[in-house]
Amino acid sequence: MAMLGALLALALPAQAATTYPLTLDNCGVAVTFPAAPRRVVTIKSTATELLLSLGLGDNIVGVGFQDGPLPEHLATDLPVLSEKLPSQEVALEAEPDFIYGGWESNFAADGAGERSTLARLGVATYVAPPACRSVQPPRLTFEALFAEIAEMGRIFDIEDTANALIAEQQAVLDDIDADRRGLTALWYSSGIKTPYVGAGNNAPAMIMQALGLANIYADVDDGWTSASWEAIVDANPDIIVLVDAVWNSAEQKKLLLAENPITSQLDAVIHQRYLIIPFPAAEAGIRNVPATADMAAQLARLDFAE
Incomplete structure (x- = not known):
């Protein structure tokens, strides 16, 4: 490259x-x-x-x-x-x-x-x-x-x-092909009782759009927003993007989602349909393009046959 x-x-x-x-x-x-x-x-x-x-x-x-x-x-x-x-x-x-x-x-x-x-x-x-x-x-x-x-x-x-x-x-960026399956997604940044998620106008929105994913919080005119687990379950996104931070790792998020009685019923949780992005790549910057390419490769490997 x-x-x-x-x-x-x-x-x-x-x-x-x-x-x-x-x-x-x-x-x-x-x-x-x-x-x-x-x-x-x-x-x-x-x-x-x-x-x-x-x-x-x-x-x-x-x-x-x-x-x-x-x-x-x-x-x-x-x-x-x-x-x-x-x-x-x-x-x-x-x-x-x-x-x-x-x-x-x-x-x-x-x-x-x-x-x-x-x-x-x-x-x-x-x-x-x-x-x-x-x-x-x-x-x-x-x-x-x-x-x-x-x-x-x-x-x-x-x-x-x-x-x-x-x-x-x-x-x-030109080599990244947007997914055409019409998949929906949640960008889960942080939070336990109240999830903090990617919204409609900053790096999460930009990256999800490049991947061909429909952000379930795209209509919120902000970079990130507070959400509720109940609303997320109602939306039942096909994929969950997990931000991997030193203080709140992707593995910790997976465990939380699997153990929470509400979120454990999400299809994405049941079938482990996750995309992982490091926290420094989740904010607007030089890592966004390579992170999007990596996430496109992760997305291509996800199985939706179940």
């Missing part, structure tokens, strides 16, 4: 160098970069993994709030500032000129610092666009994810590298 990406990149026109100062609108905030960032703090796995995928590991001076181990092809040692959200004081100790956050809520007075405060201190900030809340993002698409990659290419003056990565991801 790396060779395919390189060949596709050769077919793309060379990009002009970024002109600095570069000013971008990010979640309704004007962010100015006087030069390509050299010292970056990343918060959340989505931010860390995108920069690593662009070959920018040497620029990362600290990470916080990582959602799980790095995928094998990106594995490297990075300075961990905090297992959870680092405070402004801790983040600034790394002397960053750029903080890249996976959630807008990362930039709060009791978190890494408010964006306006950090700007006055000479630290540029960026929120992953699908995670904007002050400005409501449109329904997530793979094209929007690719636009974030392209924007990082502009920020770091590596547009050719960003375009090569986009081409590689697009090639993987």
Whole structure:
């Protein structure tokens, strides 16, 4: 796949160098970069993994709030500032000129610092666009994810590298065939008494649509939502997507579903019709495309003959 990406990149026109100062609108905030960032703090796995995928590991001076181990092809040692959200004081100790956050809520007075405060201190900030809340993002698409990659290419003056990565991801996406059996699905993220599930406008919706699955909570205009087991049983989805998190594994979810008197009667539970996705791949980011390809392969192996 790396060779395919390189060949596709050769077919793309060379990009002009970024002109600095570069000013971008990010979640309704004007962010100015006087030069390509050299010292970056990343918060959340989505931010860390995108920069690593662009070959920018040497620029990362600290990470916080990582959602799980790095995928094998990106594995490297990075300075961990905090297992959870680092405070402004801790983040600034790394002397960053750029903080890249996976959630807008990362930039709060009791978190890494408010964006306006950090700007006055000479630290540029960026929120992953699908995670904007002050400005409501449109329904997530793979094209929007690719636009974030392209924007990082502009920020770091590596547009050719960003375009090569986009081409590689697009090639993987193009090879995914949507299932045509008309299957319904539940995206089970977390929760025991009250399940937290994938809804209609973020990564779960985007991935399920690419797989050809009808999300039973597609009409909820949000990325995720609280649901009820009774409503889920009434919908009786053909498939259940299980998010595999360190703190709530897919195996724990399977056990819960099988032992709960209500959910144990679901066809998907009885016949073990599950798709598994790691938590860091379940949020909008660089892992979505390969995760969708992997889930398509899982889906193709499921037996509906019973």
